[in-house]
Amino acid sequence: MSALISNVLTQVFITLIAVAGVYVLTGLTGMFSLGQAAFMAIGAYASGLLVIRAHLPIPLAMLLAVLLATVVGYLIGYPVVRLRRDYISLVTLGFGEAIAALLNRMTTLTGGASGLTGIPRTVGLGVTAVSAVIAIALVASFKTSKYGRQCIALRGDPLAAQAMGINVTRVKMIAFLLSVALTAYSGCLYAFYMSYVDPSGFGWKKSADWVIMVFFGGVNSLTGSTIGAFVLSGLPQVLRSLQNYRYVIYAVLVLIILNFKPSGLLGEWELTPRNVKRLFAGRKKPAEKKQEEV
């Protein structure tokens, strides 16, 4: 396999893990985090620093970094999950800016704007691919678990969900923390793959990018979100010359989808053995079942 393709695939897999996290938060629970990339930054910086400064073994450093991000996520989430969902977007957006400012400022520890260098490059295509598969399997089983279904219920109507006995605050927090942990883990992989991190790549635009990927493929479908992430994060890596136009093209595509097929490309369709069988049997069941979320 050529080096270019393996490089692109590795980065796509790292993005996939983060997008799986965003799917839990946005697709399942209907909350938007515009500071999600900041948790990736925490994962990347914390694991990198633990290895460089404290000489911890890499898996332990990653574990600690993910834990740290989750604790920070809990502190941010605590006041926010009990309020209406606008707050989580506003607060995480502020959090993202604050983390960026902090990383730029703590020059002695983080290297400031010039970035953190010297992280050993130990992660390759294999590890990221396996991690991505595990992350997606984890999210898929979360979706069908009790909590996943509670998430979907409260996304539609928090009040009704509460009336049904769902602890809305708690379920929101669990979804938020799961997405934070996944994103932080993708940050760890990112650090040990790139061997270099700097604060500029973790702005709100990256978080927005992930949300767009989730919606592109279908906000109610993990399969759709995964495909969306795969296509949208892979294409620009291949078409480097279009870098500047990339966001514009994305945005126009998503606006078209939002206007004419708001449920995304795949709608609610999931890649399960049963659905695949139906697809090949030529029955139009999935198409008939298709309904727009109101």
Next chain:
Amino acid sequence: MSLQILINGIATGSIYALIATGFALIFNVLKFSNFSHGATMTASAFVAYFLLEGAGLGLVPTLLVAAAAGALIALVGEFVGFRRILLNHSSATYFFVSSITLGTLYEGLVTIKAGSNFFNFPRFFSTPTINIGAQVISTSDVVMFCISMVALLILAFIIQKTRLGRALRAISFDRDTAQLMGINSTRIIQLTFVISGVLAGIAGVFLGIKYTLYPTLGSLVVKGFIASVIGGLGSLTGAVIGAVLLGVVETILLSLLGSGYSTIATFAIMLVFLLFRPQGIAGSNVQEKA
């Protein structure tokens, strides 16, 4: 010295107030957070910059052009981003995505045109500072404060005293009922976006003067959001109070802690506020309706 910090803070706060009210207006009417507001600010400031480049015009024409650009951008945004979602009565999450996407679109367009460069508005004032007694105040701060105040007063007049304002308040209270009463809700929502765009345009130019003009300038909209949260989401009065408070506190923190840590500190203040008084200063907490 301390008086000077106070004056600087109030001047900064008045810009934040423009941002926060522009954001709160949309929140009021459509009940969602408009994340394209920041990019609207940047885009309209850049339009004004490039249209008037080399013309050597003063501050007022620049502001007028930026305001017009902001109004136009917001109007187009309403049409391509929100109209169909609104008419289809789709879930509120789509408003979020639409606004995030619009923000990315505007920022992308600005980046294509401007690259990642920094631009400076021409110097609008012949005397950069004014001395009042022992205090040295920058002219731009004073002018920005005055213009912001005038803009906010006009806004308050429109909201409280005109037919448009009454319609706007009716729609923000209950869109369906307002429509049954003969209010053309689409038209009023369009006008709300226009007003919000005008405020964004003015705020964009001010931010461009205060800092410099660059494609990601719009991320300063965070200050407006924080002000809105502190003041009470959706409340215009609260947004103004929150903004001025934020401006003053931030300026004080800036002189004590420097730029990086003051951002953290203002963020922490917002979190504490949410913990103990989530309804904000104004106390109007918009709850999800059943």
